[in-house]
Amino acid sequence: MKLYSYFRSSASYRVRIALNLKNLSYEYVPVHLVRDGGEQLKSAYRQVNPDAIVPAFVDDEGHTLQQSLAIIEYLEEMHPEPPLLPKSPADRAHVRSLALQVACEIHPVDNLRVLKYLKHTVGADDATKDAWYRHWIEAGFATLEQRLAGDSRTGKLSFGDTPTIADLCIVPQVYNANRFKIDTTRYPTIQRINDYALTLDAFARAAPGVQPDSE
């Protein structure tokens, strides 16, 4: 198994946590998103993933998979233990919706290529671009906090006390928030979940700072 990854990419970070939780070893293939205008845009990588984003995952049979949540659902189906989704369909929908709230409502709007377009095509200055980045995290975290704090299923983590795909999305997004110095103490449940998750080995080993391509 092979993971095309960039240490800071939060979508890659999600998959790294899943692989660690499932106790799967894999080859780490770094794709530098910034150097030389971005290795993800070169034809070598576009042959792996035409969408020119990380991660991409190659399984033992040579299937190339893309989109972090599709990869994680695949890992869940192929390697069910430990489960990253609860048992009942309603609970599974709850956990998936928490994950998707990060993956669809926050992360894409702050994606590198969106920020580049905002700067170079729309002509936004750096202050406007940084405010944009913070705005979508803050708006998304405010409702995510409300949902997590108001739900009896929330435990030490987003759903009970063991990791689910919701935590796999939340922790990398908190990493991004911290990079941009967002005051996450305003989201105490998110903060608490993040802090607890990072005490777990699978999360700690997936962190950007300890990846082979970390700078």
Added chain:
Amino acid sequence: MKLYSYFRSSASYRVRIALNLKNLSYEYVPVHLVRDGGEQLKSAYRQVNPDAIVPAFVDDEGHTLQQSLAIIEYLEEMHPEPPLLPKSPADRAHVRSLALQVACEIHPVDNLRVLKYLKHTVGADDATKDAWYRHWIEAGFATLEQRLAGDSRTGKLSFGDTPTIADLCIVPQVYNANRFKIDTTRYPTIQRINDYALTLDAFARAAPGVQPDSE
């Protein structure tokens, strides 16, 4: 069952198709995203969905679910026939990744609240906003076309000849592209899939133009 929906919302449109394919009847609750500054932003709707977006879905047991793809996976688990995902994990990952490419890479960046922020906070004029909208559809469709055209699993629809969650995401996105007069003949596989899907009753009945709140 109840679906909080707006006729033009493509995330609502996805769920409407799924409900029709599963042959489930439901109460349609319109949430007007534009009138009076947006009904989704009022406290009545925020109590249903704190994230203030449509759709929201209330199942027979009173669970409120959000995020279109989480709702669709829930319907798939509760009502497995006809299946909207293939059988093998690798094929399921392929279909999910096509769906997520629309749901994560195209749709969120063109979401109404993002366009509003672009206009009112960044200060972009209408031409810049419209170019933004088109850019993300065109960039996303270009790679989606490449993936679909180059994959032997593509049939009359995105995966073989029967509907999957990939089609549920693609058809509403083509509807958006048409509204903005994007030349979709440049994406012949997407165009062909869309045209075939719209001949199917479940897709036709889910179309924006035939919803109770259609204008």
